[in-house]
Amino acid sequence: MQLKPLLTRLHPLHRTLASVEMDEALRIVGEAMPAAANYAIESFVPNTPVWTWRVPERYAVHEAYLAFEDGRRIVDFADNPLHIVSYSPPVDATLSWNELAPHLHYNEARPWATPWVFKYYQREWGFCLPKDIFDALPRDSRYRAVIRSEFLSDPTAGGFRVSVGVLQPEGGSTPGAPSAGEMLIASHLCHPMQANDDTAGVVTAIEIAQRLAEKPLPTGSMDVRFWFGPETIGSIVYLAHHEELIPRLKGGIFIEMTGNDSPIAWHHSRQHNHLLDRITAYVLRDSEYVERNFADFPPNDERVINGPGVNVPCISINRWPYDEYHTTDDNPDIIEEDMLQGAADIVEEIVRIYASNYIPKRTFRGPVFLSGNGLWVDWQENFALNRAVEKIMMRFEGQHSIFDIAEEVGLEYWIVREYVEKFRAKGFVEAHFIPGEAPEF
Numbered sequence: 511m512q513l514k515p516l517l518t519r520l521h522p523l524h525r526t527l528a529s530v531e532m533d534e535a536l537r538i539v540g541e542a543m544p545a546a547a548n549y550a551i552e553s554f555v556p557n558t559p560v561w562t563w564r565v566p567e568r569y570a571v572h573e574a575y576l577a578f579e580d581g582r583r584i585v586d587f588a589d590n591p592l593h594i595v596s597y598s599p600p601v602d603a604t605l606s607w608n609e610l611a612p613h614l615h616y617n618e619a620r621p622w623a624t625p626w627v628f629k630y631y632q633r634e635w636g637f638c639l640p641k642d643i644f645d646a647l648p649r650d651s652r653y654r655a656v657i658r659s660e661f662l663s664d665p666t667a668g669g670f671r672v673s674v675g676v677l678q679p680e681g682g683s684t685p686g687a688p689s690a691g692e693m694l695i696a697s698h699l700c701h702p703m704q705a706n707d708d709t710a711g712v713v714t715a716i717e718i719a720q721r722l723a724e725k726p727l728p729t730g731s732m733d734v735r736f737w738f739g740p741e742t743i744g745s746i747v748y749l750a751h752h753e754e755l756i757p758r759l760k761g762g763i764f765i766e767m768t769g770n771d772s773p774i775a776w777h778h779s780r781q782h783n784h785l786l787d788r789i790t791a792y793v794l795r796d797s798e799y800v801e802r803n804f805a806d807f808p809p810n811d812e813r814v815i816n817g818p819g820v821n822v823p824c825i826s827i828n829r830w831p832y833d834e835y836h837t838t839d840d841n842p843d844i845i846e847e848d849m850l851q852g853a854a855d856i857v858e859e860i861v862r863i864y865a866s867n868y869i870p871k872r873t874f875r876g877p878v879f880l881s882g883n884g885l886w887v888d889w890q891e892n893f894a895l896n897r898a899v900e901k902i903m904m905r906f907e908g909q910h911s912i913f914d915i916a917e918e919v920g921l922e923y924w925i926v927r928e929y930v931e932k933f934r935a936k937g938f939v940e941a942h943f944i945p946g947e948a949p950e951f
């Protein structure tokens with residue numbers, strides 16, 4: 511599907527930790543997700559303890575502006591939600607320049623742009639404006655600072671929300687039967703009026719969900735869980751409320767900033783050389799890319815998913831850096847459809863390989879009678895596979911996944927998988943699941 515129109519709908523909303531327009535954004539994401547994902551929004555009670563954190567309150571802004579004493583407005587929240595520091599407490603004061611100045615924020619490098627500043631936990635009010643406007647404000651004037659904001663902790667006000675949709679492989683899953691587990695795809699929906707960070711990651715994730723609905727993963731693959739919400743605290747709140755899910759999670763991908771015209775950057779998992787890292791390197795082998803360590807800048811929800819006591823191997827995919835980061839210049843003008851789709855292509859392939867990979871375990875003794883079982887590979891049809899057959903058959907001892915075998919024999923994953931599936935169809939190998947790294951609860 512075309513992703514930029516969807517991004518352009520989400521972009522202008524006042525999307526923050528929890529707010530009316532964040533609810534609206536979660537609803538729009540639900541409209542765009544495939545029906546098969548059974549997309550659902552979950553709400554949590556503010557101030558509930560979650561691990562070492564607490565569930566944030568909702569934030570409502572009824573009116574906010576900075577004005578001259580005569581009432582002429584300098585910046586207004588109604589024009590752009592970036593004009594106030596996110597989660598500013600209320601203020602209604604007339605101030606001298608010296609009193610006001612510590613509450614003003616601008617971006618030195620982009621003097622025409624308004625920066626995005628958040629103080630979710632410090633609770634200090636502030637206004638954000640272009641440096642050009644800041645410089646022009648008379649130092650001998652008095653100013654009116656008005657923010658009519660409210661923090662809502664009453665659960666009837668709507669609570670703190672995240673959403674998930676889960677896509678199952680071909681044939682679904684049998685309730686109660688052993689499962690291959692799940693992959694978790696996360697992207698953050700917060701950041702008011704920011705396009706690339708991370709509305710871009712959100713629409714890229716939706717595209718991957720659409721593709722997995724259209725062409726499901728092979729039977730027996732992992733489920734793929736798509737998660738949307740506010741960054742860091744959102745995944746903490748969700749996982750702290752669903753600890754039973756953690757041992758099921760076999761791998762994660764955090765996606766952000768996928769729309770600008772830069773090469774893909776990938777951040778290793780905390781394990782660094784996990785199967786997921788090796789599959790990512792394999793998928794990117796013919797692309798131009800940047801490689802970074804786990805939690806290198808910009809770090810995000812992978813620190814939660816792959817963090818202490820959770821430890822689900824999680825890579826991060828983005829196209830950072832870009833100059834417009836955290837300013838009003840991060841808008842749909844810098845977003846390219848090809849970049850969004852290109853990121854979806856890469857993540858989709860990582861998911862398809864990681865989630866469909868398994869450990870083939872031998873049930874036979876002696877070399878398999880290939881031609882007698884329809885397993886012979888004609889060298890004229892596939893010379894490389896013909897040469898690799900013996901090596902593949904020697905690696906069915908339960909030590910190697912299909913991806914490991916493909917890597918060792920130097921063949922494409924899908925060619926080896928298709929061939930191993932023929933052994934499985936004959937009952938010569940059993941499929942064992944890829945083990946998780948997360949602790950049991």
Ligand SMILES: [Zn+2]
Nearest residue numbers: 701707708836
């Ligand atoms: Zn950001």
